[in-house]
Amino acid sequence: MRVDFYQLGAVPHDSVISAIAGRLTGEGQRLLVVAEDEALLARLDRQLWDQGASSFLAHGIAGGSDDARQPILLSRQVDAPNLARNLLIADGEWRDAALSFDRAFYLFDxxxxxxxxxxxxxxxxxxxxxxxxxxxxxxKWVEKG
Known part of the structure; x- marks a missing residue:
């Protein structure tokens, strides 16, 4: 299992998450995005909708009837009804449940x-x-270690 730590610095959460989500879904993979903060999830929801007609990222907020069909699912829980094998931790709070995924993206500021x-x-x-x-x-993202 791979864990990628992303130190955000001045880069906004939204743009990093959109880029990672876009790349993964472009490869036919699914993603679970987790944050405890509902306001952050709502902002991400708007960001993913507002990518424009040519770059819209299909997604949903957990708790809906179509959770299993969502390529990107935004949630407060590390539970992947969409069968995602990729987890993005958006709030900087590590969760050991991430170790059950193939890959975790851990964003922190x-x-x-x-x-x-x-x-x-x-x-x-x-x-x-x-x-x-x-x-x-x-x-540009540069690997440091």
Whole structure:
């Protein structure tokens, strides 16, 4: 299982999540996006709808009758009724349930930096876990470790 740590810096959550979601769905994969904050999920919902006609990202907010059909599902819970094998943690709060996915994208900013450091340490040396750390430099994501 692979965990990609993304240090956001000045890059907005919305644009990073849209880019990751677009790439995964373009490859025919599904994604579960998790955040405890309902306001963040609502903002992401609007962002994914407002991609424009040519780049609309089909998605839904968990709790609907079509959850299983959604290529991208926004949720407060790490439960994937859409059978996603990719998890994106949007609120900087690590969840061990992420380890049951094939890949996790862990987004963090300055407010959640200490939690990210702790998650990085906790995953160190854990069998079957491959960690990658990404930082944005001049508008490009560069792998740091």
């Amino acid at each position: 300055t407010e959640t930096l200490e939690a990210a450091r702790l998650a990085w340490k906790l995953l160190s040396g854990r069998e079957g876990v491959e960690r990658h750390y990404w930082a944005n430099e001049d508008g």
